[in-house]
Amino acid sequence: MLVERAGDGRRELATPTAGELKAAEAAHMQPRRSLGDIPIGQETSVLLRHGFRQWEDLYPRRQRSMVERLLELAPACSTDAGVVAALRSAILGSTEMAGHLSRWDRYYLKSYESMAGHRFNFTTLPVEPNVWGTTTSGRGTTLRRLVQFVKAAEWLRTNTDRQLSVEGPVPSTAALVPALLGQNIDGDPLERPDAVVVVGSSQRQLLPTGSVDLVLTDPPYHDDVQYGELSRPLQAWAGLTPPDSSGDAVVNRATGQLVADGSYTALLTSIFRESARLLRDDGHLIFSYANRDPQAWANVIDALQGAGLRAVGCAVVHSENETDHAKRNVRACTLDLLLDLVPVSNLAVEKFQPKLGDSDEEEFLGIVAEYVLAIGALSTDWRHEFLESVSTVNFIRPLRRPRNT
Ligand SMILES: C[S@@+](CC[C@H](N)C(=O)[O-])C[C@H]1O[C@@H](n2cnc3c(N)ncnc32)[C@H](O)[C@@H]1O
Structure with missing residues (x-):
């Protein structure tokens, strides 16, 4: 087992210290959620063949506990439901780096999503990610995702002169919606959302x-x-x-x-x-x-x-x-x-x-x-x-x- 440490513009790979091993075994690292059975399928067959049965089996214990803890904490982070939803999706997004499937790229020193290349991957050097992340390195971490959200929000604010209004998500079985663009009988623009998510x-x-x-x-x-x-x-x-x-x-x-x-x-x-x-x-x-x-x-x-x-x-x-x-x-x-x-x-x-x-x-x-x-x-x-x-x-x-x- 190797540990990657990052900080002060440096990255190092080394064997874990006694302190790091102890921290990983800490009593609070006890996941509680069960994520359900892995069904038989074209891609899932490889998971079942290698002995994974439930979705949580793809994640090391510490990764599971960290994701669970962050999801518990998210609602208290803001009174704005949109901010909490964004935070939640950044945390949920980090679960594509499932520790037992995520692997190192041999050409660049970085880890890959468990379904990179559109397959569930197996590897001899799996990577347990740091769920929250650091500011200096790490792919797919919660922090990285939040930084990208902020960047996207800033781009949108600079390129649109107002807050966009978005309706939905609504199911595709819902009633038809009126056209999004057009004019009313007096020639004024229709008061419609900029986008409807279906x-x-x-x-x-x-x-x-x-x-x-x-x-x-x-x-x-x-x-x-x-x-x-x-x-x-x-x-x-x-x-x-x-x-x-x-x-x-x-x-x-x-x-x-x-x-x-x-x-x-x-x-x-x-x-x-x-x-x-x-x-x-x-x-x-x-x-x-x-x-x-x-x-x-x-x-x-x-x-x-x-x-x-x-x-x-x-x-x-x-x-x-x-x-x-x-x-x-x-x-x-x-x-x-x-x-x-x-x-x-x-x-x-x-x-x-x-x-x-x-x-x-x-x-x-x-x-x-x-x-x-x-x-x-x-x-x-x-x-x-x-x-x-x-x-x-x-x-x-x-x-x-x-x-x-
Ligand atoms: C090539 S991917 C789109 C990727 C997307 N442009 C992106 O950059 O993330 C095709 C998508 O179509 C979705 N899909 C499959 N059948 C569909 C259907 N009947 N109606 C709408 N979407 C469908 C799949 O679930 C998949 O997410």
Whole structure:
């Protein structure tokens, strides 16, 4: 066991002193909360296989006690409910550094979240974090998060001339809300909040038909990331009951979610159709997508056409985390395709094409883009043609291991 000490601009790693060992064993370090069972799933299977049974098993005793103590103290810190909520979310956020899963990066001396790289991680050198944190070092600590909140609040104050008003969170099953922008009968701006936060599946959205200029979204990439499962430890700490996963637009082979033929496309179609409903005729739906599996692309393209949308253009962008340890030296996608669509109407549109280089990934995306740009006017047998044209590109060939000679 090693201890990292920080202070006076220095960091050191050393074996623990007798005093530090004694402090760690202190009687008050007795956690009390149980966080519930870890369910069977695509990502959780690795936890169950290694003997973890309850969510609290992922945390060393001292980390659990510290999180519990901070959550107890938070309500007394301010009479402002917003401040207490921010403090609570900083404390809850720190639980993504679960001591038994969090690991050191071998390239930079820093610890990683337990679900970094979108997997629950295992390591031979786990890192028990300092829950509260220090001002000089440490990732993901409560203090670090609070500093970022203050920075964000200051940015908002400098860039807006007033306090923004935010309504919600309201469930997506609530009644529709009036448009957020517009004028009353006398031509004065409507008295509406700047934002409404809605929780739930975007199969049902709360804004009126034809009231929106832009739907900007960031959907899951087929089965690449199990957001629901990976966020379960945080939900458990927050005391939230696991959300109804029936609207979760992620294919999960362990639970069977959206595995049935056509079910993923059907769910995406209903979400895109609802987004299209909100748009004005000249409104845009914009999102990015990446996947190595041509079937995933075919399903998305199918869903967009089925939702009554047509393509305006697409662009290739570097994905933000291509230097992630999880993507280093593996054949992951390093490019995203940005898709820009409008509802089918008689309005003329000027289409724009992506700029592509000559890498294997760009060759693949070039074919995908050709079909994306035809959304709204795809022929009946486009799917077969598309799958046929991508079948020979290098990018989707399985990784060939170098032979040991
Ligand atoms: C690519 S992530 C978005 C990440 C986000 N932009 C960020 O920077 O943190 C996709 C998100 O879509 C959510 N999601 C899945 N199905 C959904 C649905 N039917 N309605 C709304 N959100 C959904 C997932 O839970 C996940 O949080």
